[in-house]
Amino acid sequence: MLTYNFEHMDGPIYEHIYKCIKDDILSGKLKPGEKLPSKRTLARNNSVSTITIQNAYDQLISEGYVYTEPKKGYYVAQIHEMTILNPVSGKVSYDIDLPQAPDFEIDFSRNDYSPDNFPFSVWTRLSREIMASKKSELMRVSPISGVIDLREAIAEHLHSFRGMMIDPNQIIVGAGTEYLYSLLTDLLGNDKRYVIESPGYKRLAKIYGQRGIHCHYAGMDSLGIKVEELLRNEADIAHICPNHHFPTGITMPASRRYEILAWANEKPGRYIIEDDYDSEFRTEGKPIPTLFSIDACEKVIYVNTFSKSIAPTIRISYMVLPVHLVKLFYDKLSFYSCTVSNFEQYTLAAFIKKGYFEKHINRMRLYYMRKRKQVIETIKSSALYQYCDIIENDSGLHFLLYLHTDYSDYEIEKRLAKKKIRIKNVSNYDLIGGDAKEHYFILNYSNIEMEDIEKALAILVDILTEHH
Amino acid sequence: MLTYNFEHMDGPIYEHIYKCIKDDILSGKLKPGEKLPSKRTLARNNSVSTITIQNAYDQLISEGYVYTEPKKGYYVAQIHEMTILNPVSGKVSYDIDLPQAPDFEIDFSRNDYSPDNFPFSVWTRLSREIMASKKSELMRVSPISGVIDLREAIAEHLHSFRGMMIDPNQIIVGAGTEYLYSLLTDLLGNDKRYVIESPGYKRLAKIYGQRGIHCHYAGMDSLGIKVEELLRNEADIAHICPNHHFPTGITMPASRRYEILAWANEKPGRYIIEDDYDSEFRTEGKPIPTLFSIDACEKVIYVNTFSKSIAPTIRISYMVLPVHLVKLFYDKLSFYSCTVSNFEQYTLAAFIKKGYFEKHINRMRLYYMRKRKQVIETIKSSALYQYCDIIENDSGLHFLLYLHTDYSDYEIEKRLAKKKIRIKNVSNYDLIGGDAKEHYFILNYSNIEMEDIEKALAILVDILTEHH
Numbered sequence: 001m002l003t004y005n006f007e008h009m010d011g012p013i014y015e016h017i018y019k020c021i022k023d024d025i026l027s028g029k030l031k032p033g034e035k036l037p038s039k040r041t042l043a044r045n046n047s048v049s050t051i052t053i054q055n056a057y058d059q060l061i062s063e064g065y066v067y068t069e070p071k072k073g074y075y076v077a078q079i080h081e082m083t084i085l086n087p088v089s090g091k092v093s094y095d096i097d098l099p100q101a102p103d104f105e106i107d108f109s110r111n112d113y114s115p116d117n118f119p120f121s122v123w124t125r126l127s128r129e130i131m132a133s134k135k136s137e138l139m140r141v142s143p144i145s146g147v148i149d150l151r152e153a154i155a156e157h158l159h160s161f162r163g164m165m166i167d168p169n170q171i172i173v174g175a176g177t178e179y180l181y182s183l184l185t186d187l188l189g190n191d192k193r194y195v196i197e198s199p200g201y202k203r204l205a206k207i208y209g210q211r212g213i214h215c216h217y218a219g220m221d222s223l224g225i226k227v228e229e230l231l232r233n234e235a236d237i238a239h240i241c242p243n244h245h246f247p248t249g250i251t252m253p254a255s256r257r258y259e260i261l262a263w264a265n266e267k268p269g270r271y272i273i274e275d276d277y278d279s280e281f282r283t284e285g286k287p288i289p290t291l292f293s294i295d296a297c298e299k300v301i302y303v304n305t306f307s308k309s310i311a312p313t314i315r316i317s318y319m320v321l322p323v324h325l326v327k328l329f330y331d332k333l334s335f336y337s338c339t340v341s342n343f344e345q346y347t348l349a350a351f352i353k354k355g356y357f358e359k360h361i362n363r364m365r366l367y368y369m370r371k372r373k374q375v376i377e378t379i380k381s382s383a384l385y386q387y388c389d390i391i392e393n394d395s396g397l398h399f400l401l402y403l404h405t406d407y408s409d410y411e412i413e414k415r416l417a418k419k420k421i422r423i424k425n426v427s428n429y430d431l432i433g434g435d436a437k438e439h440y441f442i443l444n445y446s447n448i449e450m451e452d453i454e455k456a457l458a459i460l461v462d463i464l465t466e467h468h
Numbered sequence: 469m470l471t472y473n474f475e476h477m478d479g480p481i482y483e484h485i486y487k488c489i490k491d492d493i494l495s496g497k498l499k500p501g502e503k504l505p506s507k508r509t510l511a512r513n514n515s516v517s518t519i520t521i522q523n524a525y526d527q528l529i530s531e532g533y534v535y536t537e538p539k540k541g542y543y544v545a546q547i548h549e550m551t552i553l554n555p556v557s558g559k560v561s562y563d564i565d566l567p568q569a570p571d572f573e574i575d576f577s578r579n580d581y582s583p584d585n586f587p588f589s590v591w592t593r594l595s596r597e598i599m600a601s602k603k604s605e606l607m608r609v610s611p612i613s614g615v616i617d618l619r620e621a622i623a624e625h626l627h628s629f630r631g632m633m634i635d636p637n638q639i640i641v642g643a644g645t646e647y648l649y650s651l652l653t654d655l656l657g658n659d660k661r662y663v664i665e666s667p668g669y670k671r672l673a674k675i676y677g678q679r680g681i682h683c684h685y686a687g688m689d690s691l692g693i694k695v696e697e698l699l700r701n702e703a704d705i706a707h708i709c710p711n712h713h714f715p716t717g718i719t720m721p722a723s724r725r726y727e728i729l730a731w732a733n734e735k736p737g738r739y740i741i742e743d744d745y746d747s748e749f750r751t752e753g754k755p756i757p758t759l760f761s762i763d764a765c766e767k768v769i770y771v772n773t774f775s776k777s778i779a780p781t782i783r784i785s786y787m788v789l790p791v792h793l794v795k796l797f798y799d800k801l802s803f804y805s806c807t808v809s810n811f812e813q814y815t816l817a818a819f820i821k822k823g824y825f826e827k828h829i830n831r832m833r834l835y836y837m838r839k840r841k842q843v844i845e846t847i848k849s850s851a852l853y854q855y856c857d858i859i860e861n862d863s864g865l866h867f868l869l870y871l872h873t874d875y876s877d878y879e880i881e882k883r884l885a886k887k888k889i890r891i892k893n894v895s896n897y898d899l900i901g902g903d904a905k906e907h908y909f910i911l912n913y914s915n916i917e918m919e920d921i922e923k924a925l926a927i928l929v930d931i932l933t934e935h936h
Contacts, residue, residue, distance in 0.1 A: 064830060064831075064833070064834035064837075092620060092623040092624050092627060092634070092635070092636055093635065094635055094636065094637065095635050096635045096637040096638065096791060096794055097637075098611075098613075098637050098794075098798060099798050099802065111609055112607060112608055112609060113607040114607065115603035115604050115606070115607045118603070118606075118607060120599055120600075120603060123599065124595075124596055124599045124600075127592075127595060128592055128596065131588055131591065131592045132588075132592075135583035135586070135588060136583050138583070138586075138779075138781050139580060139581040139582065139583045139586060139779055139780070139781060140580055140780075140781075141579055141580060141780045142781075143566075145566075152560060155560040156560050159560060166560070167560070167561065167562055167563050167564045168560055168562065169562065169564040169565075169566050170564065175643040175647070175783070175807035175808070176805050176807055178804060178805055179643070179647070179807055182650070186678045190680070203803050206803045207803075207804075210654045210801075211679075212658070212680050311606075311607055312607065312608075312609045313606050313607060313608075313610075313809050313810035313811060314809055315643070315805075315806070315807055315808060315809045316809075323564060326564055326566075330566060330567050333678075334567065335671050335674045335675075336646060336675075337644050337646055337783075338783070339643035339644055339647055339783055339807055340643070340783060341781050341782055341783045341784075341809075341812055342781035343781060343812065344809055344811065344812065362532060363532075365532070366532040369532075
């Protein structure tokens with residue numbers, strides 16, 4: 001007669017009984033075809049309710065260990081007929097050491113995100129609702145461009161908040177902007193000349209490099225990327241951040257925008273990739289219309305990401321294609337699968353459609369504005385202020401600190417690193433070589449505690465006033 | 469005095485009041501600096517509780533519309549100071565028609581998944597638990613290879629159920645196998661000669677094609693891909709499905725496996741990509757060890773996906789690199805970001821670690837086994853049986869039907885399509901041209917209702933017995 005020990009049990013009783021019987025079947029203690037005790041008998045022997053036994057038997061039946069003969073009872077199945085997964089015991093071991101990122105106590109270049117700022121309760125509720133109400137939709141294979149609910153939500157959002165009038169079918173959703181850039185090179189071809197801004201993201205050059213594209217670099221002036229630099233580089237595709245350039249913080253004025261559009265229009269095959277990555281957090285002044293919205297000739301591909309505007313854990317980015325590229329995209333690339341799970345696509349769609357995205361952005365913009373003010377006031381009232389200028393245009397998640405010093409940027413970086421502090425500088429992002437000006441340090445303040453900022457400022461003063 | 473109309477309200481009262489006040493601020497009815505009524509007064513005037521008003525005010529404060537002066541009260545903020553997102557009304561419109569897939573009533577080639585088979589309640593509970601307990605981890609940027617919890621869970625799973633002894637650091641997680649193949653070409657180089665099986669997936673050739681790689685095709689015999697075909701094509705990389713080939717269903721026997729490994733070992737730079745996509749659903753017989761586990765010389769890259777083993781909505785795949793490729797991967801590609809969201813990575817890790825994945829696989833294997841038996845019995849007792857042979861090896865989610873007919877595959881396909889039925893055949897997957905044998909039709913039965921199967925069989929009989 002089967003009786004089991006309940007002493008070292010964790011979890012529900014039925015699961016424990018299910019496990020004991022399963023182990024007995026796998027070990028051969030219970031033989032195929034053997035009749036199991038009735039629910040009533042087993043319940044009595046183990047002093048549990050028959051419902052508990054029923055649950056355990058149901059689980060065993062659903063997994064194929066046990067079958068039932070109507071009006072006769074429960075029997076052990078011929079398990080060799082269906083290779084039951086037979087777990088081997090043993091833990092995994094680690095023998096390979098992965099490269100470790102250098103360890104900083106205070107890091108002004110990090111993109112982590114404070115959990116206090118993420119709308120966990122709303123997100124949890126929405127995803128629960130989606131799982132309850134969209135069961136069939138969730139199980140369907142997503143179109144390559146993303147599910148229509150999400151594309152529609154994004155189109156409405158762009159219309160309301162960026163003044164962009166687009167058809168949801170112009171939108172392509174993907175797992176991160178890097179993935180979308182890779183799709184774009186598939187679409188536009190890697191025989192084109194791609195030009196990116198310097199200073200700018202080295203990563204971008206690496207991503208294009210992996211697609212067999214040797215990027216060229218265009219210098220900037222105080223208004224943004226220069227048209228003569230695009231011409232000098234014989235650019236076909238200009239990949240730029242006109243709305244809040246990283247790292248300089250430059251917002252391209254309207255005059256330059258029209259110059260760049262005119263450049264794109266001069267020759268067929270020229271395109272502009274507009275990366276609008278942190279425009280949601282423009283804290284003051286009128287929002288600037290995107291290049292996409294003032295482009296009348298289908299020359300601009302707009303790219304943005306929810307990894308910045310919500311949190312890095314959300315791996316959802318999107319691009320908006322000019323109408324004539326939509327057809328090309330589907331002709332050429334519709335064999336790909338969408339890279340974002342339906343769960344997150346539908347949850348994000350609800351998050352936008354129900355107004356939570358707007359609320360989140362407004363709340364975060366306020367948070368960043370206050371934090372920025374606080375950081376700037378702290379700098380102004382610190383000993384560092386006599387050695388620096390603050391360069392900011394009320395926009396985005398970072399600003400620049402110009403340091404009055406004879407030390408090279410490299411020297412300052414090295415001395416900061418010794419104190420476990422990282423503050424990157426604009427020359428780190430120089431791609432042309434010696435073109436970027438020295439002494440501009442980038443304060444990505446959003447996720448750093450005020451006391452750490454004060455500590456870092458004090459150390460910076462020590463470094464600047466130390467004798468060579 | 470502010471009083472609001474509650475007639476056309478949906479949602480909580482505080483949200484309604486918040487909205488009314490916000491609208492009044494945005495429209496200018498409430499001026500910047502204007503003092504708002506006290507909570508008590510506003511509550512009394514609107515016949516609601518002060519807590520409701522408190523909630524509404526809190527919302528307005530958190531979004532920057534209202535500020536509070538301690539001991540004095542609530543005031544309307546200078547909203548022009550911070551560009552409040554100001555929604556423009558208007559719906560999006562659709563002007564672009566996307567290409568539509570042909571519409572079949574019964575489609576034996578579909579990969580949709582019945583919602584009845586997905587463990588919604590477990591998945592919902594686990595994701596809720598993850599969101600409650602892993603707030604900080606969720607907000608951290610994932611390593612390129614995926615979070616360690618998931619890689620560890622996968623390593624344990626592969627150890628227990630596939631007998632593979634691996635270090636979790638050998639695993640790279642990504643949004644779908646297509647994405648991983650693209651990473652692999654980045655890793656191995658696109659100057660290598662890639663060879664895939666024929667019959668096989670055209671899509672694979674397209675994916676490699678986008679990476680600038682012209683795929684070559686190797687023919688198969690009844691044991692799988694032929695070594696002489698790899699040699700003839702001067703292959704460097706052999707991309708194969710040895711455990712359950714699609715579409716032929718062939719499982720490569722041990723002798724051929726060692727031949728292929730020997731081929732890989734003959735020359736440095738040769739690798740085998742082992743796609744193990746539906747091995748979890750092998751319904752009978754001993755599970756076959758993977759090529760990866762019998763490879764002593766680090767020549768095999770193992771690839772698998774949860775899109776098949778759980779549901780297509782889960783866009784999580786992984787590959788296991790041989791140890792010496794791990795270092796190369798991090799040296800060369802660590803600038804990439806991981807393409808899977810932390811939410812799903814941690815949820816899936818818990819799903820595996822807590823034993824639900826094992827249960828799901830066992831339940832689904834049983835489901836597929838029963839469905840397969842039912843389908844085969846239906847065929848055997850149908851009028852079609854005298855015109856066909858069933859070719860199956862108790863494995864995976866499809867089997868083959870060999871039709872005795874003079875009609876060409878194309879003709880049968882066309883006639884089925886007229887009746888809104890799609891059954892693909894092996895020659896659809898012929899990549900070499902005329903090499904694949906005719907009359908082998910692929911029954912991907914898992915998501916088709918029994919009555920539809922009976923209907924399709926009857927129509928097939930009609931077509932076969934019709935006069936030319």
